[in-house]
Amino acid sequence: MNLQKRLWRPEPSFRLLAKLIQVNWLYVLLICALAGVGYLALYSAGGGTAKTFAAPQIARFGFGLIMMVAVALLSPRVLKILSVPIYLVSVGLLVLVLRMGHVGKGAERWINLAGMQFQPSEFAKIALVLALSTWFCRIDPKRMGNPLRLIPPALMTLLPVALVLKEPNLGTAVIIGTIGATLFFTAGMRLWQIAILLAPVPFLGKVVYGHLHDYQKARIDTFLHPEHDPLGAGYNIIQSKIALGSGGMWGEGYLHGSQGQLNFLPEKQTDFIFTMIGEEWGYAGAISVIGLLGIMILGGMLIALRSRNQFGRLLGLGISVDLFLYCAVNLSMVMGVIPVGGVPLPLISYGGSAMLTMMFGFGLLMSAWVHRNERDRPSEDTDA
Template identity: 60%
Template sequence: MSGLYERRLLRVEKSFGVLEKLWSVPWLFVLMLCAMATVGYVALYSAGGGNPDAYATKHALRFGFGLVMMVGIALIDIRLIARLSWLGYAVGLALLVLVMVHGQVGKGAQRWVELGPVQLQPSELMKILLVLALASWFQKATWEKVGNLFFLLPPAIAVLVPMGLILKQPNLGTALITGAIGAAIFWSVGVRWWKFGLLFGAVAVAAPIAYDHLHDYQRARITTFLDPESDPLGAGYNIIQSKIALGSGGMWGKGFLQGTQGHLNFLPEKQTDFIFTMIAEEFGFVGAIGTLALLALVVAFAFLVAIRCRHQYGRLVGVGLATNFFLYVFVNIAMVTGSIPVGGVPLPLISHGGSAMITAMLGFGLLASAWVHRDVEFTSAKE
């Protein structure tokens, strides 16, 4: 009888634990994500010419699924996630290899793989899994260990291997972002500055050689970036039309569904890479700044997680995912404004795309889990 009572008591305690975790979920952060997804829905509704079935409905359904997934991940003990970090990394590498063997080719690149009814871009998922793996490796690293080159060699290889596989697709932009995420985590754990200096020196020396091995369309993007008017109807067309749309929006924009560059199909990839240009044309400078403010708040929350976590694993997860999200936003905005060469990087929670949406919500779920479990005792990744 006492055993039955104890089991019932244990179930009650567990239920209270789940309720407490639900209460601890950063609901203000969830509200910010809903606001971002709403901006995306409005922009995609316009990109579809006022037809929600073109892009907006799928966007809403994906976000709804991602939101449920995010809250579910937030309730998972961060220590369990830490124990599974390297297993997840291995799965990510296997998916990248699968892309090379059986991946689908689209727009000259082999980046997607079919997993039943789902089309997945493993390079997006790999960035999240890399953050978890590096956080697990450095979780209990001391200052002395971080100064040891042999201790830094395995995580360095863990960064370079997926970078190489992503470059083979080819996907230069995502490969560079992957490397930058790794560098941010290495910097966060206290890797000496002179080692970064050696790395940047090696990159500078290798850059001319790497340029010679780029694909023709990649070299064309760099040439067009330097002089868009050199090929206004070819490689320079996208960025020229993007700048026209950005400038024509003015302070307040042309109005919802009134953007001429987008609706007359001058603007390429308006539902994905150039969605920010659609927003700026129809809602002007004010709408563009409001969108950027929402995106900045998400980055700020990720860094807040890094600051508030008592354990190193959560801090590094916060830094890594903040870097990933920031680079997504920075590269996309810099691309559509002509500040960097054009590349296929979507705007998180706003652009149309399944893989980008689901992996972003996975990352936000991990941030929420780190927040919910920010005060747990975290003595070992193997605990």
């Protein structure tokens, strides 16, 4: 019987079908529901037409959905092999954007790829999660106390952070650094090591502020006192608060939001898309969207916990933390809790870079779920 099992191997098509069945289709349904919310919001942001924002966005989502399923079928072994070239490509694109990138809103963040504007910093976040997951899964957590083992992953994290800061893009740089720190801690980094790394942070605030660009300083000053320049730097956040407040409990009605439809609300299709939702759908609609996002974040965490291998756990956690930071920063920004930083709301805000990279990340999350029962090999539980 054992000999028969060893001799018989499923056909490749059989294996692909089995993996396809194992995809967490309930989570995929949640992704589609969130994209549907985005379509409705962008349809309204376009003035009641799909051609402006909604149609291009849903086309990107369709392509991203196919890509997500394809990535979900890749085994951890293949993903580990691809992690290094993917990371190097992301760093190369960050370098390229500094040399020949497109300047917009005070920063150089976009490059043209095949006629489409692409923001490499979005891709860098997912590439870093994949690279760090591959690195840490090869190290025994008990040996994480050796500082020498932390130097390569630390450099892997600091390099994209430095390049993104150079653009400059402070919000995304902070998110990349936070994702890296989370994976360090989850992989088994000692608390005393974390304390040493974080000790200088409070003292760096004044130094960092001194090196910020004028428009970044204006965002911080506006966050603290938006009423000082209501028609200039404070205009965005003041209009956002007015729109959110005018929505009340049930909203002003779909396609009837005064601030959004009359174009008082700036960047309503990107950074402030949630403000349009709150204005037109009210508190009930806004809290429903937040609940959907929360379920997706929790679902990603559960996928990470269900994985029996370190690679899947770190991969699932990294993607979930990325999704959480996207949501936390954007929602806090439009509510005036933190300075405006230009971070989109996943699958809802208009934009190709964030959409495609997030769908690639969801593909990695699905791969962790499909291969959750695979255990770490002994050779992967030793030194890197």
